[in-house]
Amino acid sequence: MKKGLLNSQTVLYGVLGDPIGHSRSPIMHNRAFRELGLNAAYTAFHVSADRLHGAVEGIRALGLGGVNVTIPHKVEIMPYLDHIDEGARVAGAVNTVVNRGGVLTGYNTDGIGYVRSLKEETGVDLTTARVLILGAGGAARGVAYELAREGVPCIYIANRTSKRANELAAIIDKYTEAIGLGMDEIGDIMHEVTIVINTTSVGMSPNVNETPLSADYLHRGLIVSDLIYNPRVTKLLQEAEACGARPHGGLGMFIFQGACAFELWTGKPAPIEVMREIVLESLQNRG
Numbered sequence: 710m711k712k713g714l715l716n717s718q719t720v721l722y723g724v725l726g727d728p729i730g731h732s733r734s735p736i737m738h739n740r741a742f743r744e745l746g747l748n749a750a751y752t753a754f755h756v757s758a759d760r761l762h763g764a765v766e767g768i769r770a771l772g773l774g775g776v777n778v779t780i781p782h783k784v785e786i787m788p789y790l791d792h793i794d795e796g797a798r799v800a801g802a803v804n805t806v807v808n809r810g811g812v813l814t815g816y817n818t819d820g821i822g823y824v825r826s827l828k829e830e831t832g833v834d835l836t837t838a839r840v841l842i843l844g845a846g847g848a849a850r851g852v853a854y855e856l857a858r859e860g861v862p863c864i865y866i867a868n869r870t871s872k873r874a875n876e877l878a879a880i881i882d883k884y885t886e887a888i889g890l891g892m893d894e895i896g897d898i899m900h901e902v903t904i905v906i907n908t909t910s911v912g913m914s915p916n917v918n919e920t921p922l923s924a925d926y927l928h929r930g931l932i933v934s935d936l937i938y939n940p941r942v943t944k945l946l947q948e949a950e951a952c953g954a955r956p957h958g959g960l961g962m963f964i965f966q967g968a969c970a971f972e973l974w975t976g977k978p979a980p981i982e983v984m985r986e987i988v989l990e991s992l993q994n995r996g
């Protein structure tokens with residue numbers, strides 16, 4: 710196909726969300742399609758909650774190749790799909806839908822994307838890691854499940870609402886040892902932790918002066934990872950670096966969750982570096 714030219718064979722993809730105008734997914738996926746010379750295009754669909762069911766029927770009726778799903782539809786979309794992959798079932802949320810001949814399957818690539826980013830960007834061996842996850846929301850569920858599948862032997866989950874931490878730990882404990890904690894119990898286990906992962910929204914723009922973990926717990930030898938990528942370097946990561954710990958930011962997770970979706974749709978390896986380049990460029994140019 711001539712570069713950038715849409716025609717009657719073009720396969721359409723998109724992202725459903727509300728709001729959606731800020732999404733970097735269209736530029737990332739269109740750049741990836743162009744890199745591989747695929748006759749495909751990706752756009753953003755602003756879908757309100759009352760139109761979600763209709764939008765899902767539209768995927769089938771119009772023969773879209775698939776979609777990403779973002780806030781606030783990741784949970785609500787699940788009953789409208791034909792199949793839910795195990796990872797998405799454990800995470801309790803879908804962020805990617807694949808349309809195979811009108812049969813819609815929901816996946817969650819956030820957790821897989823996070824783990825790919827963590828491994829590729831830090832080189833860590835997860836089979837000997839002892840992980841503390843801060844937070845027990847949607848992102849924490851997918852991340853905890855994929856870490857367990859990667860062979861992490863022990864996962865602590867600490868959350869402001871400790872009941873949610875205990876509930877998530879009970880689910881993950883089917884896959885590896887998982888223990889729920891209140892935030893006030895972190896001091897008891899910190900000496901054995903090798904990776905800290907912030908999955909809370911604490912520190913996200915505009916609250917950039919907040920951090921979910923006291924700097925007193927940070928030290929050389931820890932990997933400190935933050936799912937937040939706005940700002941690129943959170944207060945938690947700044948303090949981690951100052952203590953000699955190894956910081957790992959959330960942008961890679963965004964790129965790799967997109968890459969995993971791209972691979973599910975196309976069956977081809979995603980061109981990670983050009984995807985990363987264009988997202989970085991777009992973040993630098995934002996007003």
Ligand code: NAP
Nearest residue numbers: 844845846847848849869870873908909910936959962963
């Ligand atoms: P969520 O389901 O709403 O969960 C939010 C979590 O943050 C809960 O554990 C909540 O604790 C905790 N929390 C919120 N405010 C808090 C506060 N003031 N003090 C302590 N804990 C607080 O959200 P989510 O979808 O999991 O997303 C969480 C974060 O991950 C967001 O910052 C999001 O941007 C990021 N994320 C990044 C990517 C990526 O591609 N890099 C992908 C997905 C998500 P309670 O249970 O006590 O309320």
